[in-house]
Amino acid sequence: MAKRDYYDVLGINKNASPSDIKSAYRKLAVKYHPDKNQGDKSAEDKFKEASEAYGILSDKNKKENYDNFGHAAFENGGGGQGGGFGGFGGFNGSDFSDIFEDFFGDFGGGRRSSRRNSNNRGSDLRYDLSITLEEAYLGKKQNIKFSSTDKCSTCKGNGSKPGYSADRCSYCGGNGKVRSNQGFFTVQQTCPQCSGSGEEITNPCGDCNGSGNKQTEKKNICNYS
16 A cells, blocks of 8 residues: 655654654554553554654654655665664654654653752742832831741751652552553653652651651741832
């Protein structure tokens, strides 16, 4: 069976911009993804076809070869391309990984994230205060109270009771990632239990319940003039 034109597969024309190509592929990938169409061979074939098309048209050099020579550019090693991923000419596993990393986050690798990063900046605080026109002109000092999330002083932010430390995550074995088979490929995702840290709090701090943070009430003097 002859291959369909890659532009027709994605529903775009040859003058489509890189963002248009990516957008068209994303719509098809979401629509025909094996997770949403389990057991549907037709959807899986369309997903593979769209992925193959995007793997070529999203690459400047491969797209140029395709525009000049069509599918023949990638047959039998043509166009400098060998056999592809899953039998796709000019489309390999690394291309596929790049595609899904663009759309769905970390795919097939990358460093695990830290469970708690004390350097992460929190949200800005907002305090609404009404003043009179006279106060705005003459100036005033106002005591205000607000709630803020701070590192737990008991566990120093690690979430464990004093004298204990986090254990290796029992779900992912400390890798921070889990793998699952999705149709014709394997997906590596962030561990749902440890959120990618690879650690598990087995003896949670009694003051913060293992979160590493506590809500605290604060006071401040606001001067305005």
